[in-house]
Amino acid sequence: MTRRYFDFETIPFYYEMTSLCIWAIVHYPIFYIIFLLIISSVELTARYFTRKYPF
Numbered sequence: 001m002t003r004r005y006f007d008f009e010t011i012p013f014y015y016e017m018t019s020l021c022i023w024a025i026v027h028y029p030i031f032y033i034i035f036l037l038i039i040s041s042v043e044l045t046a047r048y049f050t051r052k053y054p055f
Helices: 010-027 029-052
Strands: none
Touching: 010 029
C-alpha cells in the first residue's frame, strides 16, 4: 500500500521542513513562543467572530 503523499519527491521536502522547524525550536526557543502566540491569537479571533457573528 503506497500512499500518495509518500512520493520520493515530497519526502525530502517534508523531512527538511520538519528538521528545520525542530532545529529552530531547539536553537531559538523564541520561535516556539511566537508559533504558540500565533496559534492562540488565531484561535481567539475565531472564537470571538463565531460568538459575535454566529453562522
